[in-house]
Amino acid sequence: MLEVVGLSKSYGTGASATHAVQCLEFAVEELEFVGIVGPSGAGKTTLLKCMAGLLAPTSGQTLLRGKPVTGPPPELAVVFQDYSRSLFAWMTVRRNVLLPLTNKPEIRDPARVADEALAAVGLKGFEEHYPWQLSGGMQQRVAIARALAYQPKVLLMDEPFASVDAQTRAELEDLVLRVREQFGVTIVLVTHDIDEAVYMSDRVVILSRPPSTVQEILPIDLPRPRDQVDTKALPEFASLRARIYEAIMQPAAAAGV
Template sequence: MSQFQTHIRAPRTDALHVEAVNFAYKSGHPVFSNLNLRARQGEFVAILGPSGCGKTTLLNLLSGFQQPQAGSLLVNGQVTRPELPALGYVFQSPQLFPWLTALENVRFGLKVAGLHSAQEQREKALHYLRLVGLEGAAERLPRQLSGGMQQRVSLARTLALEPKVLLMDEPFAALDAISRSAMNEETLRLWAELGQTVLFITHDIDEAVFLADRVVVMNIAPGGIHSELAIDLPRPRSNLQTRRLPAFLDYRNELMERIGDVMAQSPLLLEPTP
Protein backbone atom coordinates (compact mmCIF):
# COMPACT_ATOMS: atom_id res chain seq x y z
CA MET A 1 0.00 0.00 0.00
CA SER A 2 2.79 2.44 0.78
CA GLN A 3 6.41 3.17 1.53
CA PHE A 4 5.72 3.92 5.19
CA GLN A 5 6.10 1.80 8.30
CA THR A 6 2.85 0.04 9.18
CA HIS A 7 3.79 -1.76 12.36
CA ILE A 8 5.40 -0.36 15.50
CA ARG A 9 7.20 -2.79 17.77
CA ALA A 10 6.02 -2.55 21.38
CA PRO A 11 8.37 -0.49 23.55
CA ARG A 12 10.03 -2.03 26.59
CA THR A 13 8.66 0.58 28.99
CA ASP A 14 4.92 1.18 28.60
CA ALA A 15 3.05 4.14 30.03
CA LEU A 16 -0.14 2.73 28.50
CA HIS A 17 -0.72 -0.98 27.94
CA VAL A 18 -3.95 -2.25 26.40
CA GLU A 19 -3.99 -6.01 25.91
CA ALA A 20 -6.65 -8.27 24.37
CA VAL A 21 -9.50 -5.91 25.27
CA ASN A 22 -13.08 -6.78 24.31
CA PHE A 23 -15.85 -4.27 24.82
CA ALA A 24 -19.49 -4.07 23.80
CA TYR A 25 -22.29 -1.77 24.96
CA LYS A 26 -25.21 -3.14 26.95
CA SER A 27 -27.24 -3.06 23.74
CA GLY A 28 -24.85 -5.70 22.41
CA HIS A 29 -23.16 -3.35 19.93
CA PRO A 30 -19.50 -4.46 19.76
CA VAL A 31 -16.77 -1.80 19.83
CA PHE A 32 -13.52 -3.70 20.37
CA SER A 33 -12.50 -7.29 19.83
CA ASN A 34 -9.01 -8.27 21.03
CA LEU A 35 -7.70 -4.68 20.98
CA ASN A 36 -3.99 -4.21 21.68
CA LEU A 37 -2.25 -0.84 22.03
CA ARG A 38 0.85 0.43 23.79
CA ALA A 39 2.45 3.83 24.32
CA ARG A 40 5.93 4.31 25.73
CA GLN A 41 6.90 6.80 28.41
CA GLY A 42 6.85 10.35 27.06
CA GLU A 43 5.41 9.39 23.67
CA PHE A 44 2.81 11.53 21.89
CA VAL A 45 0.30 9.22 20.18
CA ALA A 46 -2.58 10.50 18.06
CA ILE A 47 -5.67 8.35 17.51
CA LEU A 48 -7.31 8.96 14.14
CA GLY A 49 -10.45 7.41 12.72
CA PRO A 50 -14.03 8.01 11.57
CA SER A 51 -16.91 8.65 13.94
CA GLY A 52 -18.11 5.50 15.67
CA CYS A 53 -14.81 3.62 15.54
CA GLY A 54 -14.39 3.70 19.34
CA LYS A 55 -11.88 6.51 19.91
CA THR A 56 -13.69 8.08 22.87
CA THR A 57 -14.65 4.65 24.19
CA LEU A 58 -10.94 3.78 24.27
CA LEU A 59 -10.24 6.82 26.45
CA ASN A 60 -13.18 5.96 28.71
CA LEU A 61 -11.77 2.46 29.16
CA LEU A 62 -8.27 3.77 29.86
CA SER A 63 -9.63 6.23 32.41
CA GLY A 64 -11.69 3.56 34.14
CA PHE A 65 -15.03 5.24 33.40
CA GLN A 66 -16.04 2.06 31.55
CA GLN A 67 -14.91 -1.52 32.07
CA PRO A 68 -14.05 -4.08 29.35
CA GLN A 69 -15.66 -7.51 29.19
CA ALA A 70 -12.19 -9.02 28.73
CA GLY A 71 -8.57 -7.95 28.64
CA SER A 72 -6.44 -5.57 30.71
CA LEU A 73 -5.66 -1.85 30.72
CA LEU A 74 -2.62 -0.59 32.60
CA VAL A 75 -1.45 2.99 33.19
CA ASN A 76 2.17 3.13 34.32
CA GLY A 77 1.88 -0.50 35.35
CA GLN A 78 -1.28 0.01 37.44
CA VAL A 79 -4.79 -1.19 36.69
CA THR A 80 -6.65 1.90 35.57
CA ARG A 81 -9.38 3.56 37.63
CA PRO A 82 -10.92 7.06 37.59
CA GLU A 83 -9.03 8.27 40.67
CA LEU A 84 -5.62 7.08 39.48
CA PRO A 85 -3.19 9.99 40.19
CA ALA A 86 -1.03 9.18 37.17
CA LEU A 87 -3.91 9.92 34.78
CA GLY A 88 -5.30 13.22 33.50
CA TYR A 89 -8.24 13.72 31.14
CA VAL A 90 -8.88 16.78 28.93
CA PHE A 91 -12.39 16.75 27.46
CA GLN A 92 -13.80 18.13 24.21
CA SER A 93 -15.37 21.08 26.03
CA PRO A 94 -13.65 22.95 28.89
CA GLN A 95 -16.38 22.13 31.49
CA LEU A 96 -15.42 25.04 33.72
CA PHE A 97 -17.49 26.16 36.71
CA PRO A 98 -19.04 29.47 35.53
CA TRP A 99 -19.10 30.98 39.02
CA LEU A 100 -15.38 30.35 39.68
CA THR A 101 -12.49 32.44 38.41
CA ALA A 102 -9.87 30.91 36.16
CA LEU A 103 -7.59 30.55 39.18
CA GLU A 104 -10.25 28.83 41.28
CA ASN A 105 -11.20 26.53 38.40
CA VAL A 106 -7.57 25.36 38.18
CA ARG A 107 -7.36 25.07 41.96
CA PHE A 108 -10.56 23.00 42.11
CA GLY A 109 -8.97 19.64 41.26
CA LEU A 110 -6.24 20.14 43.85
CA LYS A 111 -8.84 21.08 46.46
CA VAL A 112 -11.01 18.01 45.76
CA ALA A 113 -7.94 15.76 45.87
CA GLY A 114 -6.90 17.25 49.19
CA LEU A 115 -3.45 18.13 47.88
CA HIS A 116 -1.43 20.88 49.59
CA SER A 117 -2.60 23.77 51.75
CA ALA A 118 -4.98 26.41 50.41
CA GLN A 119 -2.09 28.81 49.80
CA GLU A 120 -0.03 26.13 48.05
CA GLN A 121 -3.04 25.24 45.89
CA ARG A 122 -3.36 28.87 44.77
CA GLU A 123 0.38 29.09 44.05
CA LYS A 124 0.33 25.89 42.03
CA ALA A 125 -2.81 26.98 40.14
CA LEU A 126 -1.17 30.29 39.29
CA HIS A 127 1.98 28.46 38.18
CA TYR A 128 0.06 26.36 35.66
CA LEU A 129 -1.98 29.33 34.46
CA ARG A 130 1.37 30.99 33.82
CA LEU A 131 2.53 27.93 31.87
CA VAL A 132 -0.48 28.18 29.53
CA GLY A 133 -0.08 31.95 29.17
CA LEU A 134 -3.07 33.02 31.28
CA GLU A 135 -1.52 34.44 34.45
CA GLY A 136 -3.08 37.81 33.62
CA ALA A 137 -6.55 36.26 33.38
CA ALA A 138 -6.45 34.51 36.77
CA GLU A 139 -9.33 36.54 38.24
CA ARG A 140 -11.60 36.40 35.19
CA LEU A 141 -14.75 34.30 35.07
CA PRO A 142 -15.19 31.81 32.19
CA ARG A 143 -17.71 34.08 30.44
CA GLN A 144 -14.97 36.71 30.24
CA LEU A 145 -12.63 34.32 28.36
CA SER A 146 -12.56 33.26 24.72
CA GLY A 147 -13.10 29.62 23.80
CA GLY A 148 -9.36 29.10 23.38
CA MET A 149 -8.64 30.70 26.74
CA GLN A 150 -11.26 28.50 28.41
CA GLN A 151 -9.61 25.41 26.97
CA ARG A 152 -6.25 26.63 28.29
CA VAL A 153 -7.79 26.91 31.76
CA SER A 154 -9.13 23.36 31.41
CA LEU A 155 -5.67 22.15 30.37
CA ALA A 156 -4.04 24.00 33.28
CA ARG A 157 -6.52 22.40 35.70
CA THR A 158 -5.51 18.93 34.50
CA LEU A 159 -1.78 19.73 34.46
CA ALA A 160 -1.93 21.10 38.01
CA LEU A 161 -2.57 17.55 39.22
CA GLU A 162 0.73 16.63 37.53
CA PRO A 163 -0.42 13.39 35.86
CA LYS A 164 2.10 11.21 34.06
CA VAL A 165 -0.37 10.37 31.28
CA LEU A 166 -2.74 12.77 29.49
CA LEU A 167 -5.83 11.52 27.66
CA MET A 168 -7.06 14.27 25.33
CA ASP A 169 -10.42 13.82 23.61
CA GLU A 170 -10.57 16.24 20.64
CA PRO A 171 -9.85 19.15 22.99
CA PHE A 172 -9.64 21.77 20.22
CA ALA A 173 -12.42 20.60 17.91
CA ALA A 174 -14.73 23.50 18.82
CA LEU A 175 -12.11 26.21 18.24
CA ASP A 176 -11.69 28.31 15.13
CA ALA A 177 -8.79 27.42 12.84
CA ILE A 178 -6.45 30.14 14.14
CA SER A 179 -7.06 29.30 17.80
CA ARG A 180 -6.74 25.59 17.07
CA SER A 181 -3.35 26.06 15.39
CA ALA A 182 -2.16 28.14 18.34
CA MET A 183 -3.31 25.47 20.80
CA ASN A 184 -1.50 22.79 18.80
CA GLU A 185 1.77 24.66 19.25
CA GLU A 186 0.96 25.35 22.90
CA THR A 187 0.28 21.66 23.53
CA LEU A 188 3.64 20.66 22.05
CA ARG A 189 5.44 23.31 24.09
CA LEU A 190 3.90 22.05 27.33
CA TRP A 191 4.50 18.41 26.38
CA ALA A 192 8.18 19.14 25.71
CA GLU A 193 8.48 20.94 29.04
CA LEU A 194 6.52 18.51 31.22
CA GLY A 195 7.25 15.18 29.51
CA GLN A 196 3.89 13.44 29.88
CA THR A 197 2.73 10.57 27.73
CA VAL A 198 -0.16 11.86 25.59
CA LEU A 199 -2.95 9.96 23.86
CA PHE A 200 -4.70 12.51 21.65
CA ILE A 201 -7.95 11.84 19.78
CA THR A 202 -8.64 13.82 16.62
CA HIS A 203 -10.57 13.71 13.36
CA ASP A 204 -8.09 16.14 11.82
CA ILE A 205 -5.34 14.46 9.80
CA ASP A 206 -3.14 17.58 9.69
CA GLU A 207 -3.43 17.94 13.46
CA ALA A 208 -2.42 14.31 13.98
CA VAL A 209 0.68 14.65 11.78
CA PHE A 210 1.69 17.96 13.38
CA LEU A 211 1.45 16.73 16.96
CA ALA A 212 2.33 13.06 17.07
CA ASP A 213 5.32 10.77 17.30
CA ARG A 214 2.99 8.03 16.07
CA VAL A 215 -0.50 8.02 14.56
CA VAL A 216 -2.82 5.07 15.21
CA VAL A 217 -5.55 4.67 12.59
CA MET A 218 -8.72 2.97 13.84
CA ASN A 219 -10.99 0.69 11.86
CA ILE A 220 -14.76 0.82 11.82
CA ALA A 221 -15.93 -0.87 15.05
CA PRO A 222 -15.28 -3.57 16.07
CA GLY A 223 -12.22 -3.73 13.83
CA GLY A 224 -9.81 -2.14 16.31
CA ILE A 225 -6.54 -0.83 14.90
CA HIS A 226 -6.16 -0.58 11.14
CA SER A 227 -2.50 0.51 11.15
CA GLU A 228 0.12 2.69 12.82
CA LEU A 229 2.38 5.31 11.26
CA ALA A 230 5.55 6.70 12.87
CA ILE A 231 5.92 10.45 12.23
CA ASP A 232 9.57 11.37 11.77
CA LEU A 233 9.40 15.16 11.60
CA PRO A 234 11.94 17.38 13.40
CA ARG A 235 11.08 18.86 16.78
CA PRO A 236 10.35 21.47 17.98
CA ARG A 237 7.57 21.92 15.44
CA SER A 238 5.89 25.13 14.34
CA ASN A 239 2.86 25.81 12.20
CA LEU A 240 4.81 28.00 9.79
CA GLN A 241 7.75 25.65 9.27
CA THR A 242 6.57 22.11 9.92
CA ARG A 243 3.38 22.22 7.85
CA ARG A 244 5.29 23.33 4.74
CA LEU A 245 7.76 20.44 4.83
CA PRO A 246 7.42 17.99 1.92
CA ALA A 247 7.47 15.12 4.43
CA PHE A 248 4.47 16.65 6.22
CA LEU A 249 2.46 16.43 3.01
CA ASP A 250 3.67 12.87 2.41
CA TYR A 251 2.48 11.77 5.86
CA ARG A 252 -0.82 13.61 5.38
CA ASN A 253 -1.46 11.92 2.04
CA GLU A 254 -0.55 8.50 3.43
CA LEU A 255 -3.01 8.89 6.30
CA MET A 256 -5.72 10.13 3.94
CA GLU A 257 -5.22 6.93 1.94
CA ARG A 258 -5.49 4.79 5.05
CA ILE A 259 -8.63 6.58 6.23
CA GLY A 260 -10.04 6.01 2.75
CA ASP A 261 -9.36 2.28 3.16
CA VAL A 262 -11.19 2.34 6.50
CA MET A 263 -14.19 4.20 5.12
CA ALA A 264 -14.43 1.78 2.19
CA GLN A 265 -15.12 -0.99 4.74
CA SER A 266 -18.12 0.83 6.20
CA PRO A 267 -21.42 -0.93 5.43
CA LEU A 268 -23.12 2.47 5.50
CA LEU A 269 -21.09 3.49 2.47
CA LEU A 270 -21.81 0.24 0.66
CA GLU A 271 -25.59 0.48 0.92
CA PRO A 272 -27.29 1.82 -2.22
CA THR A 273 -28.65 5.34 -1.95
CA PRO A 274 -32.47 5.35 -2.01
Protein backbone atom coordinates (compact mmCIF):
# COMPACT_ATOMS: atom_id res chain seq x y z
CA MET A 1 0.00 0.00 0.00
CA LEU A 2 2.68 2.48 1.09
CA GLU A 3 6.42 2.08 0.64
CA VAL A 4 9.31 4.24 1.81
CA VAL A 5 12.32 3.66 -0.46
CA GLY A 6 15.78 5.04 0.40
CA LEU A 7 14.23 8.20 1.82
CA SER A 8 16.62 10.86 3.14
CA LYS A 9 15.99 14.45 4.16
CA SER A 10 18.54 17.15 4.98
CA TYR A 11 18.03 20.78 5.89
CA GLY A 12 20.59 23.26 4.59
CA THR A 13 23.57 22.58 2.36
CA GLY A 14 27.27 21.81 2.62
CA ALA A 15 29.05 21.38 5.94
CA SER A 16 26.25 23.15 7.83
CA ALA A 17 23.52 20.76 6.60
CA THR A 18 21.43 18.95 9.19
CA HIS A 19 20.68 15.36 8.19
CA ALA A 20 17.31 14.44 9.70
CA VAL A 21 16.63 11.00 8.22
CA GLN A 22 18.90 8.82 6.13
CA CYS A 23 18.02 6.09 3.62
CA LEU A 24 14.85 4.91 5.37
CA GLU A 25 13.30 1.71 4.05
CA PHE A 26 10.01 0.11 5.13
CA ALA A 27 6.57 -0.78 3.77
CA VAL A 28 3.02 -0.57 5.09
CA GLU A 29 0.51 -3.21 4.02
CA GLU A 30 -3.12 -2.48 3.20
CA LEU A 31 -5.28 -2.11 6.35
CA GLU A 32 -2.19 -2.36 8.56
CA PHE A 33 -1.60 -0.12 11.57
CA VAL A 34 2.08 0.88 11.77
CA GLY A 35 3.54 2.93 14.60
CA ILE A 36 6.75 4.95 14.23
CA VAL A 37 8.84 5.72 17.31
CA GLY A 38 12.33 7.03 17.94
CA PRO A 39 14.43 9.30 20.13
CA SER A 40 13.59 12.98 20.38
CA GLY A 41 14.81 14.76 17.25
CA ALA A 42 14.86 11.55 15.21
CA GLY A 43 12.94 13.16 12.35
CA LYS A 44 9.62 11.36 12.87
CA THR A 45 7.54 14.36 11.80
CA THR A 46 9.90 15.05 8.89
CA LEU A 47 9.38 11.46 7.73
CA LEU A 48 5.60 11.76 7.99
CA LYS A 49 5.56 15.02 6.01
CA CYS A 50 7.64 13.41 3.28
CA MET A 51 5.28 10.42 3.21
CA ALA A 52 2.31 12.80 2.91
CA GLY A 53 3.85 14.73 0.03
CA LEU A 54 4.00 17.89 2.15
CA LEU A 55 7.79 17.95 2.15
CA ALA A 56 10.12 16.94 -0.69
CA PRO A 57 12.80 14.42 0.35
CA THR A 58 16.44 15.15 -0.45
CA SER A 59 16.68 11.70 -2.00
CA GLY A 60 14.58 8.56 -2.19
CA GLN A 61 10.81 8.50 -2.38
CA THR A 62 7.50 7.29 -1.02
CA LEU A 63 5.30 5.08 -3.19
CA LEU A 64 1.53 4.84 -2.78
CA ARG A 65 0.22 1.76 -4.58
CA GLY A 66 3.46 1.81 -6.59
CA LYS A 67 3.17 5.45 -7.70
CA PRO A 68 5.64 8.11 -6.45
CA VAL A 69 4.22 10.63 -3.97
CA THR A 70 5.22 14.08 -5.27
CA GLY A 71 2.43 16.02 -3.56
CA PRO A 72 -0.49 15.29 -1.23
CA PRO A 73 -2.35 12.34 -2.86
CA PRO A 74 -6.17 12.38 -2.92
CA GLU A 75 -6.24 8.93 -1.25
CA LEU A 76 -4.35 10.16 1.82
CA ALA A 77 -5.27 12.32 4.82
CA VAL A 78 -3.23 13.67 7.74
CA VAL A 79 -4.19 14.37 11.36
CA PHE A 80 -1.75 16.79 12.96
CA GLN A 81 -0.69 17.12 16.58
CA ASP A 82 -1.94 20.66 17.19
CA TYR A 83 -5.71 20.55 16.70
CA SER A 84 -6.01 24.23 17.71
CA ARG A 85 -4.06 25.21 14.60
CA SER A 86 -5.64 22.75 12.20
CA LEU A 87 -9.26 23.75 12.89
CA PHE A 88 -10.80 27.06 11.82
CA ALA A 89 -12.17 28.82 14.90
CA TRP A 90 -14.71 30.86 12.91
CA MET A 91 -16.24 27.78 11.28
CA THR A 92 -18.71 25.43 12.93
CA VAL A 93 -17.73 21.83 13.55
CA ARG A 94 -19.73 20.72 10.51
CA ARG A 95 -18.15 23.36 8.26
CA ASN A 96 -14.66 22.35 9.43
CA VAL A 97 -15.40 18.76 8.42
CA LEU A 98 -17.01 19.82 5.13
CA LEU A 99 -14.10 22.03 4.03
CA PRO A 100 -11.83 19.40 2.39
CA LEU A 101 -14.82 17.75 0.71
CA THR A 102 -14.95 20.64 -1.76
CA ASN A 103 -12.05 18.80 -3.47
CA LYS A 104 -14.02 15.53 -3.66
CA PRO A 105 -16.75 16.07 -6.27
CA GLU A 106 -17.42 12.33 -6.33
CA ILE A 107 -19.02 12.66 -2.87
CA ARG A 108 -22.64 13.35 -3.84
CA ASP A 109 -23.96 14.29 -0.37
CA PRO A 110 -21.09 15.89 1.60
CA ALA A 111 -23.33 17.05 4.45
CA ARG A 112 -24.47 13.48 5.11
CA VAL A 113 -20.89 12.19 4.90
CA ALA A 114 -19.71 14.89 7.35
CA ASP A 115 -22.47 14.12 9.84
CA GLU A 116 -21.77 10.38 9.62
CA ALA A 117 -18.08 10.99 10.35
CA LEU A 118 -18.95 13.20 13.32
CA ALA A 119 -21.33 10.55 14.65
CA ALA A 120 -18.58 7.93 14.27
CA VAL A 121 -16.29 9.93 16.59
CA GLY A 122 -19.03 10.60 19.14
CA LEU A 123 -19.86 14.19 18.20
CA LYS A 124 -23.47 13.83 17.07
CA GLY A 125 -25.30 16.89 18.38
CA PHE A 126 -22.21 19.15 18.24
CA GLU A 127 -22.37 19.93 14.51
CA GLU A 128 -23.23 23.62 14.99
CA HIS A 129 -20.75 24.25 17.80
CA TYR A 130 -17.50 26.11 17.19
CA PRO A 131 -14.11 24.55 18.02
CA TRP A 132 -13.49 27.03 20.84
CA GLN A 133 -16.65 25.76 22.55
CA LEU A 134 -15.24 22.23 22.78
CA SER A 135 -12.65 20.55 24.98
CA GLY A 136 -9.25 19.66 23.57
CA GLY A 137 -10.20 16.02 23.17
CA MET A 138 -13.40 16.93 21.36
CA GLN A 139 -11.48 19.26 19.02
CA GLN A 140 -9.15 16.43 18.10
CA ARG A 141 -12.21 14.28 17.43
CA VAL A 142 -13.31 16.95 14.95
CA ALA A 143 -9.91 16.73 13.23
CA ILE A 144 -10.22 12.92 13.05
CA ALA A 145 -13.79 13.19 11.71
CA ARG A 146 -12.62 15.62 9.03
CA ALA A 147 -9.96 13.14 7.92
CA LEU A 148 -12.47 10.26 7.87
CA ALA A 149 -15.07 12.26 5.94
CA TYR A 150 -12.45 12.75 3.22
CA GLN A 151 -12.63 8.96 2.79
CA PRO A 152 -8.87 8.30 2.57
CA LYS A 153 -7.29 4.93 1.96
CA VAL A 154 -4.32 5.93 4.15
CA LEU A 155 -4.41 8.03 7.31
CA LEU A 156 -1.17 9.53 8.64
CA MET A 157 -1.25 10.74 12.26
CA ASP A 158 1.46 12.96 13.75
CA GLU A 159 1.39 12.57 17.55
CA PRO A 160 -2.34 13.30 17.49
CA PHE A 161 -2.92 12.77 21.22
CA ALA A 162 0.12 14.58 22.61
CA SER A 163 -1.83 17.66 23.72
CA VAL A 164 -4.57 15.96 25.72
CA ASP A 165 -4.74 14.47 29.22
CA ALA A 166 -4.09 10.79 29.91
CA GLN A 167 -7.75 9.75 30.18
CA THR A 168 -8.71 11.54 26.97
CA ARG A 169 -5.67 10.04 25.27
CA ALA A 170 -6.83 6.52 26.12
CA GLU A 171 -10.34 7.30 24.84
CA LEU A 172 -8.97 8.67 21.56
CA GLU A 173 -6.68 5.65 21.10
CA ASP A 174 -9.68 3.34 21.37
CA LEU A 175 -11.72 5.63 19.11
CA VAL A 176 -9.10 5.45 16.35
CA LEU A 177 -8.93 1.65 16.61
CA ARG A 178 -12.74 1.47 16.28
CA VAL A 179 -13.00 3.79 13.28
CA ARG A 180 -10.08 2.02 11.64
CA GLU A 181 -12.20 -1.13 11.57
CA GLN A 182 -15.38 0.74 10.65
CA PHE A 183 -13.88 2.68 7.73
CA GLY A 184 -11.22 0.19 6.59
CA VAL A 185 -8.28 2.63 6.71
CA THR A 186 -4.54 1.94 6.64
CA ILE A 187 -2.95 3.99 9.45
CA VAL A 188 0.59 5.20 10.14
CA LEU A 189 1.01 6.77 13.58
CA VAL A 190 4.02 8.80 14.69
CA THR A 191 4.22 8.90 18.47
CA HIS A 192 6.73 9.48 21.26
CA ASP A 193 4.62 7.33 23.60
CA ILE A 194 5.90 3.74 23.60
CA ASP A 195 2.82 2.35 25.36
CA GLU A 196 0.63 3.95 22.70
CA ALA A 197 2.70 2.46 19.87
CA VAL A 198 2.53 -1.05 21.36
CA TYR A 199 -1.17 -0.79 22.22
CA MET A 200 -2.35 0.41 18.80
CA SER A 201 0.03 -1.06 16.23
CA ASP A 202 0.41 -4.23 14.21
CA ARG A 203 4.11 -3.39 13.75
CA VAL A 204 6.37 -0.67 15.17
CA VAL A 205 9.15 0.97 13.15
CA ILE A 206 11.95 2.04 15.51
CA LEU A 207 14.15 4.88 14.27
CA SER A 208 17.72 5.38 15.45
CA ARG A 209 19.24 8.60 16.67
CA PRO A 210 19.76 11.21 13.92
CA PRO A 211 20.62 11.01 11.16
CA SER A 212 17.90 8.42 11.60
CA THR A 213 17.80 5.03 9.98
CA VAL A 214 15.36 2.15 10.54
CA GLN A 215 16.87 0.43 13.53
CA GLU A 216 14.28 -2.34 13.86
CA ILE A 217 10.75 -3.25 12.76
CA LEU A 218 9.00 -5.04 15.59
CA PRO A 219 5.82 -7.13 15.09
CA ILE A 220 3.20 -6.58 17.81
CA ASP A 221 1.56 -9.98 18.23
CA LEU A 222 -1.04 -8.99 20.80
CA PRO A 223 -4.63 -10.21 20.46
CA ARG A 224 -7.33 -7.90 19.05
CA PRO A 225 -9.62 -6.29 19.97
CA ARG A 226 -7.43 -4.57 22.53
CA ASP A 227 -8.41 -3.19 25.90
CA GLN A 228 -6.74 -0.43 27.90
CA VAL A 229 -6.69 -2.56 31.06
CA ASP A 230 -6.44 -6.18 29.92
CA THR A 231 -4.03 -5.65 27.01
CA LYS A 232 -1.67 -3.48 29.03
CA ALA A 233 -1.67 -6.04 31.84
CA LEU A 234 -0.28 -8.76 29.56
CA PRO A 235 3.33 -9.83 30.18
CA GLU A 236 3.86 -9.68 26.40
CA PHE A 237 2.87 -6.00 26.43
CA ALA A 238 5.47 -5.21 29.09
CA SER A 239 8.12 -7.18 27.20
CA LEU A 240 7.45 -5.33 23.92
CA ARG A 241 7.46 -1.97 25.68
CA ALA A 242 10.80 -2.73 27.35
CA ARG A 243 12.33 -3.89 24.07
CA ILE A 244 11.34 -0.68 22.27
CA TYR A 245 12.50 1.48 25.17
CA GLU A 246 15.88 -0.25 25.22
CA ALA A 247 16.27 0.27 21.46
CA ILE A 248 15.37 3.97 21.65
CA MET A 249 17.71 4.60 24.57
CA GLN A 250 20.74 3.09 22.88
CA PRO A 251 23.74 5.42 22.97
CA ALA A 252 24.54 7.23 19.75
CA ALA A 253 27.58 5.03 19.07
CA ALA A 254 25.48 1.86 19.25
CA ALA A 255 23.00 3.36 16.80
CA GLY A 256 25.76 3.86 14.23
CA VAL A 257 26.02 7.67 14.55
